[in-house]
Amino acid sequence: MRRDVFQAIADPTRREILGLIAHKSLNINSVTEQFDVSRAAIYKHMKILTECGLLEIKQQGRERFCEGKLERLNEISDWVAQYREFWETRLDSLESYLKTLQGKSNDQGKTTL
Amino acid sequence: MRRDVFQAIADPTRREILGLIAHKSLNINSVTEQFDVSRAAIYKHMKILTECGLLEIKQQGRERFCEGKLERLNEISDWVAQYREFWETRLDSLESYLKTLQGKSNDQGKTTL
DNA sequence: TATATTTGCAACCAAAAGGTTTCATAAATA
DNA sequence: TATTTATGAAACCTTTTGGTTGCAAATATA
Numbered sequence: 001m002r003r004d005v006f007q008a009i010a011d012p013t014r015r016e017i018l019g020l021i022a023h024k025s026l027n028i029n030s031v032t033e034q035f036d037v038s039r040a041a042i043y044k045h046m047k048i049l050t051e052c053g054l055l056e057i058k059q060q061g062r063e064r065f066c067e068g069k070l071e072r073l074n075e076i077s078d079w080v081a082q083y084r085e086f087w088e089t090r091l092d093s094l095e096s097y098l099k100t101l102q103g104k105s106n107d108q109g110k111t112t113l
Numbered sequence: 114m115r116r117d118v119f120q121a122i123a124d125p126t127r128r129e130i131l132g133l134i135a136h137k138s139l140n141i142n143s144v145t146e147q148f149d150v151s152r153a154a155i156y157k158h159m160k161i162l163t164e165c166g167l168l169e170i171k172q173q174g175r176e177r178f179c180e181g182k183l184e185r186l187n188e189i190s191d192w193v194a195q196y197r198e199f200w201e202t203r204l205d206s207l208e209s210y211l212k213t214l215q216g217k218s219n220d221q222g223k224t225t226l
Numbered sequence: 227t228a229t230a231t232t233t234g235c236a237a238c239c240a241a242a243a244g245g246t247t248t249c250a251t252a253a254a255t256a
Numbered sequence: 257t258a259t260t261t262a263t264g265a266a267a268c269c270t271t272t273t274g275g276t277t278g279c280a281a282a283t284a285t286a
Contacts, residue, residue, distance in 0.1 A: 010123035012273085015192070015280055022199055034244065043234075062232050071194040077197065078127070080190045081182040086135055110260040124244085142262065154245055156264075175253040175262050 005075045008052045013037070014045050018068055025058070025065040038076060118188045121165045126150070129160050129169060131181055138171070138178040 009015055013035065020031060028046065032039045046066060051053040053072045085094045120130045122128055126148065134146060141159065159179060162168040166185045171178045 006125075006128070007123045009192075011122045012119075013274090014120070014254085018196070020171055022196055027232080037274085038276065039233085040277080044274075063232070068196075070200045072224055073193045073200075077190055077193045079122075080186045082192075083131070083135055083181075084190065087183040087186075126244090150244085151246065152263085153247080153265085156245075179264070193257075 003048065003051050004070055005052050006079075008048055008054055009073075009076065010092065013042075013044065014049055016069070017045055021055065021066050021068040022070060023053045027060075027063040027065050029063075031066065048084065050076070116161065116164050118165050118185055121161055121167055121190075122186075122189065124158065126155075129162055130158055130162065131183070134168065134179050134181045135183060137193065138180045139175040140178050144179065157175070 008017070016035070017031060020026060020034060028039065028043060031046070032042045035042060046055065046057075052056060054069055056067045056069055058067060122131070129130070130144060133139060133147060141152065141156060144159070146153045148155060159168065159170075163170060166180055168183055169180045171180060
């Protein structure tokens with residue numbers, strides 16, 4: 001069972017769940033109401049999110065409130081970041097190239113690519 | 114067949130493939146050599162990456178060179194970004210709270226956590 | 227106490243994912 | 257021309273995924 005953050009956010013329902021609980025903690029039934037699948041299905045998604053640390057559950061009476069731990073998404077943005085540097089470097093050199101062109105003829109405007 | 118960027122990067126092999134071709138274009142056999150699965154398996158991964166725009170293929174004789182289109186990862190970082198703001202706000206208010214304590218200060222520090 | 231509510235979890239199912247082997251085809255080369 | 261190389265893709269298999277229904281247990285409430 002691979003259970004990493006990348007796999008966790010691959011599912012659109014799980015992304016939606018994160019969106020819901022980012023703002024405020026909700027119990028499992030409240031989350032379920034927002035979807036048209038069974039509680040058991042939502043529960044399984046919750047479990048996956050919990051197992052990779054994106055979500056924490058706090059018991060309160062017979063209810064369990066789900067709290068988002070979005071910091072864990074850092075793993076994702078860190079991974080993307082290495083390539084961002086890479087592709088932005090390329091875009092930067094394109095940009096400076098275009099600026100060079102622009103400097104040569106000043107009425108140029110944007111060249112459609 | 115869901116075929117979005119989120120699902121594409123969920124698989125570790127596909128993430129590795131992106132890492133390989135980020136630096137320079139490689140043909141399919143060269144990519145395959147780096148893994149211990151069959152060419153057909155790699156080919157399928159390539160296809161998925163192509164279908165969601167993370168990769169472009171340029172024919173050159175009988176070979177096909179795979180070129181990374183990492184800009185498409187913007188979709189991922191955009192999605193993460195909305196939550197980044199959210200959780201960094203929380204961290205920022207913690208930080209300013211700590212600064213307030215440290216400075217024993219005269220400003221109205223945000224203590225809402 | 228009897229009943230409602232909220233949840234955990236098992237058992238099961240269909241479809242998707244990730245892999246394999248095999249064959250066909252087009253391009254390069256001996 | 258005959259052969260090797262690089263690839264596309266079909267057929268097939270196993271495991272994982274995402275869903276279901278149903279039941280048990282614990283907490284709240286009438």
